[in-house]
Amino acid sequence: MMDLRALIDDPSVPVVLRSTDTSPFGRKVRMALLVLGLADRVTLEPADTLDTADSLRVQNPLGKMPCLLIAGEAFFDSHVILEMLDGLAEGGLLRAQGLARFRALTRARLADGITDAALLVTYEHRFRDPAMASDRWLAHQRSKISRALAVFEADAPDPTRADLVTITLAACLGYLDWRQPLDWRADCPGLTIWLDRFAQTNACWAATERTLK
Known part of the structure; x- marks a missing residue:
């Protein structure tokens, strides 16, 4: 199983953020991606939390966004995603110990x-x-x-x-x-x-x- 760094560095691995422009939690993740220089690696795919047919409900059984998909595996919520991004950047968002x-x-x-x-x-x-x-x-x-x-x-x-x-x-x-x-x-x-x-x-x-x- 490839580790997170290897997955992100592999351009053949799809990385998708299920969110919308108006989600405050999604905005937090999008800002973090820009700060850490990872925005170009992630594709933004809109989600509709009220649409019973939206695949978001499969990706996150709670039907909530944002949801980050790495090689099809789902990670949520925004706090977890930012922890993941911080780990990738080796403390770019949270330098304190x-x-x-x-x-x-x-x-x-x-x-x-x-x-x-x-x-x-x-x-x-x-x-x-x-x-x-x-x-x-x-x-x-x-x-x-x-x-x-x-x-x-x-x-x-x-x-x-x-x-x-x-x-x-x-x-x-x-x-x-x-x-x-x-x-x-x-x-x-x-x-x-x-x-x-x-x-x-x-x-x-x-x-x-x-x-x-």
Whole structure:
């Protein structure tokens, strides 16, 4: 069995990312691919999570994206994929070791959690009749977003670097701007400046932004 490095280095081995331009988790992976110089090696294949005939449901039984296919073998979710890419780049996304590494992983998961909560707010409006929407549930999810954003507002990562934490946070904030589960910019002026600085100094942002405006 070939190892991961050999598979990636073999141009005859197909590497496919099942995702969409608008998926925040897919965007995180696409930014990482650009940062690590692997984007040209991966083919983006759109997926429709609501289409019962979409092969995504076979590739990932949860029917969720992104899903990375290497020689037909599926790897998911976005956190696992970024760990895989980081291993290929020998620490290009997460250079920290020991306790610092786990702190960075925790902060990345916190940003992912904001995105998760924002998705649940979006789905509440998308899949329920307006009369059936739960205000209590929406407030519960928005409170998660607000508390987590406050953590980053108080201690934001370096916006000039494109690493595991900053890529995850930027994808999260981009999704909040698009879906607007709450007015995060009004409460987080520091993060507003942070995202502008990240966008100015990291080309991966504009390169993946196409439909998120």
